[in-house]
Amino acid sequence: VCQVTLLHPPGGVVGGDRLHLTATLDPGAQALITTPAAAKIYRSAGPIAAQRQDFQIATGAALEWLPQETILYSGARVRSCTRVELAPGARFLGWEITCLGRPHCAERFEAGVGTIALELWEAGEPLFIERGRYAGGGDLLTAPWGMAGHPVAGTWLALDPPAALTNEIRAALAQTADPTHWGLSRLPRVLVLRYRGPSAAEARALFIHAWTLARPVVLGREARPPRIWAT
Numbered sequence: 001v002c003q004v005t006l007l008h009p010p011g012g013v014v015g016g017d018r019l020h021l022t023a024t025l026d027p028g029a030q031a032l033i034t035t036p037a038a039a040k041i042y043r044s045a046g047p048i049a050a051q052r053q054d055f056q057i058a059t060g061a062a063l064e065w066l067p068q069e070t071i072l073y074s075g076a077r078v079r080s081c082t083r084v085e086l087a088p089g090a091r092f093l094g095w096e097i098t099c100l101g102r103p104h105c106a107e108r109f110e111a112g113v114g115t116i117a118l119e120l121w122e123a124g125e126p127l128f129i130e131r132g133r134y135a136g137g138g139d140l141l142t143a144p145w146g147m148a149g150h151p152v153a154g155t156w157l158a159l160d161p162p163a164a165l166t167n168e169i170r171a172a173l174a175q176t177a178d179p180t181h182w183g184l185s186r187l188p189r190v191l192v193l194r195y196r197g198p199s200a201a202e203a204r205a206l207f208i209h210a211w212t213l214a215r216p217v218v219l220g221r222e223a224r225p226p227r228i229w230a231t
Contacts, residue, residue: 001221002031005228006067008039013051015044015077021053025061025090030219032064036228038099038200039067043075043112053082057090062219065094066211066226069152069200072114074101074136081117086159088123093218095207097154099200100134100141109151111136118155120190128190130155147196150181154203156193158214165217166191169210177206 006021013019025031041049051070057063065082072078084092096118100109113135120128132153133140140146147153158165166186173182173193181197193210195203212223 004033006035012040013049014042015047017049019051024056027058027060029061035067039070041072041076041078043073044077049078051080055084057086059087059089062091069097071099074110076112079115083119086122092159095156097203100151103151109136154195156207158191161191
């Protein structure tokens with residue numbers, strides 16, 4: 001499997017930046033795309049930063065999109081969208097994690113705004129669309145129907161998993177993870193694991209655990225974490 005580690009030399013995104021990633025997988029191609037560290041969206045004096053990922057996956061190809069978390073500094077202003085376009089017979093496993101503020105530095109997301117979107121499409125039809133808007137200091141960050149005071153949210157997706165995988169992942173996570181921090185949903189074509197909690201490290205560990213269970217049955221490959229994750 002081709003493993004691609006994305007490097008962003010400036011080390012972060014500032015107001016007014018435009019960062020666009022595209023990847024195309026030809027028929028039968030297999031790729032795992034990850035990052036060596038968290039992405040950082042720095043505070044802005046006003047301009048909005050834009051970050052977009054567009055993936056095209058051909059029939060018989062398989063993409064794993066497994067980046068580390070994106071940190072929104074207090075005062076950041078960003079629009080981010082990941083759109084995965086699948087041909088019939090393509091496969092996908094992936095996740096995204098967003099950290100609002102820097103909890104280890106006691107920095108809350110008191111100002112700014114982050115608009116985050118994650119979409120799966122097949123032959124022009126939507127399979128999964130999730131969009132969120134996080135306003136610094138807004139009610140969403142503290143309300144029980146929103147973030148409930150937690151700074152980290154994440155979404156993990158598996159396309160066309162076997163039915164038994166849902167129960168397998170649920171049983172495994174119930175033994176190791178705080179049940180108030182995650183939830184598992186089965187849509188017609190997509191298995192969705194969501195995280196809402198205090199720690200990006202906890203979210204990553206949860207998603208990696210689910211990935212190790214899903215990869216052999218969804219992609220037919222043993223789960224071997226990329227070496228870059230251990231550095």
